[in-house]
Amino acid sequence: MTDADTYIHKLAISNPLIEPTVRAAIQALQLPLGSRGLDAGCGIGLQAALLAEAVGPAGHVTGLDLSPEFLLYAEATAHKLGLSEQISFEAGDVRQLPFDDNAFDWAWSANCVGYAPLEPLPLVKELARVVRPGGSVAIFAWSSETLLPGYPALEARLDATSAGIAPFVKGKKPELHFLRALGWFREAGLKEAAARTFAGDAYAPLSGDLRHALLALFEMRWPGVESELSPEDQAEYRRVCRPESPEFILNHPDYYAFFTCTMFHGQVAR
Numbered sequence: 653m654t655d656a657d658t659y660i661h662k663l664a665i666s667n668p669l670i671e672p673t674v675r676a677a678i679q680a681l682q683l684p685l686g687s688r689g690l691d692a693g694c695g696i697g698l699q700a701a702l703l704a705e706a707v708g709p710a711g712h713v714t715g716l717d718l719s720p721e722f723l724l725y726a727e728a729t730a731h732k733l734g735l736s737e738q739i740s741f742e743a744g745d746v747r748q749l750p751f752d753d754n755a756f757d758w759a760w761s762a763n764c765v766g767y768a769p770l771e772p773l774p775l776v777k778e779l780a781r782v783v784r785p786g787g788s789v790a791i792f793a794w795s796s797e798t799l800l801p802g803y804p805a806l807e808a809r810l811d812a813t814s815a816g817i818a819p820f821v822k823g824k825k826p827e828l829h830f831l832r833a834l835g836w837f838r839e840a841g842l843k844e845a846a847a848r849t850f851a852g853d854a855y856a857p858l859s860g861d862l863r864h865a866l867l868a869l870f871e872m873r874w875p876g877v878e879s880e881l882s883p884e885d886q887a888e889y890r891r892v893c894r895p896e897s898p899e900f901i902l903n904h905p906d907y908y909a910f911f912t913c914t915m916f917h918g919q920v921a922r
């Protein structure tokens with residue numbers, strides 16, 4: 653598998669877990685029926701499909717991503733869902749969007765603008781540039797999780813590793829953290845900036861899909877953590893978090909996990 657294939661697989665497999673929170677956030681935005689919008693950093697297009705459903709058959713979504721491999725997958729997904737007319741995909745960079753000023757009624761970016769390791773303010777300004785006055789800009793990202801019930805200290809130490817805090821890297825200015833996005837919206841001149849957090853959860857007995865999604869999440873959240881753990885934590889991590897362990901936590905009959913995603917949105921003022 654190439655890196656792109658592995659990433660596509662992880663995005664697709666974790667979707668059943670995250671999709672209800674994405675739907676709730678899109679619903680809260682109340683995108684006008686028939687409106688035209690941008691999904692910036694659309695990945696494999698899973699959210700573009702939900703956005704297209706929200707704006708209805710008279711609306712349109714443009715999905716933009718840097719990765720041609722992801723866009724191919726996204727196009728195939730839109731086709732399978734019968735949404736090819738309502739969604740188009742384009743390769744491009746969120747740092748310099750290949751669209752005119754005021755080209756869209758709204759822009760959305762999930763787990764990309766403000767979340768990727770890029771300076772966020774210019775990206776928020778760039779999203780605002782391509783949205784018409786009065787239209788909305790929304791950025792949405794994973795914001796917290798509790799995945800190891802009964803092991804809060806281990807989970808806190810896993811989260812404190814370099815991988816655990818990615819993509820917010822050690823030594824970065826606090827103002828660059830996703831949860832400081834209200835400041836970026838203010839500086840970008842967006843009006844009525846607001847924040848809202850959406851929770852999702854999963855509990856035993858886990859369906860096969862949710863089990864795979866949670867396992868993929870463990871791997872995305874804490875890849876290669878062992879090198880940063882004490883020998884005791886390494887042993888506990890292997891016992892609790894590895895599927896080959898007889899005490900793997902996803903097999904626990906009382907397993908419960910929850911997570912949050914946060915959306916910041918505001919209106920273009922010009």
Ligand SMILES: C[S@@+](CC[C@H](N)C(=O)[O-])C[C@H]1O[C@@H](n2cnc3c(N)ncnc32)[C@H](O)[C@@H]1O
Pocket residue numbers: 663692693694695696698699716717718719722744745746747761762763764768
């Ligand atoms: C974590 S994924 C999120 C994908 C999708 N929005 C989701 O939430 O499932 C981040 C996406 O942003 C894209 N990306 C990263 N930097 C970008 C850039 N400078 N311009 C456009 N896309 C970018 C990546 O290729 C990837 O598809």
